[in-house]
Amino acid sequence: MDTSFVRERITQLRMAKGISEYQMSYDLGHSRGYINNITSGKSLPSLTELFAICDYFEITLPEFFGGASNPKLIKDVNSGLEQLNEKDLHLIQSFVERLLQK
Known part of the structure; x- marks a missing residue:
């Protein structure tokens, strides 16, 4: 660097x-x-x-x-994720994996 x-x-x-x-x-x-x-x-x-x-x-x-291009947004998203239950986290994980497949 x-x-x-x-x-x-x-x-x-x-x-x-x-x-x-x-x-x-x-x-x-x-x-x-x-x-x-x-x-x-x-x-x-x-x-x-x-x-x-x-x-x-x-x-x-x-x-x-x-x-990261928008670290505050990432921090806010992570903060929201911490409030979700395990079932919802698995759903979001599937969604993220689908988006990354492009």
Whole structure:
């Protein structure tokens, strides 16, 4: 993994959320070019800032590095699955397997 992963991951998560670099910079309490400097390769976030970015996207650090395109959605789905009974889980498992067959 190299530094380009962090830049690309932030861009991926930001675009999935539908916000601009400027808005994200502002929401994180930084100057308007903060996120642009990261995504353009001029700088990298500190570890503290990376945690703040994860909080911003409502994900954990492992989820950030996991690469899922929408980790919050996956977390929400998993949370819902935990509330289902075993019969319903088997039904969903069959459905997922069918979708993956394409």
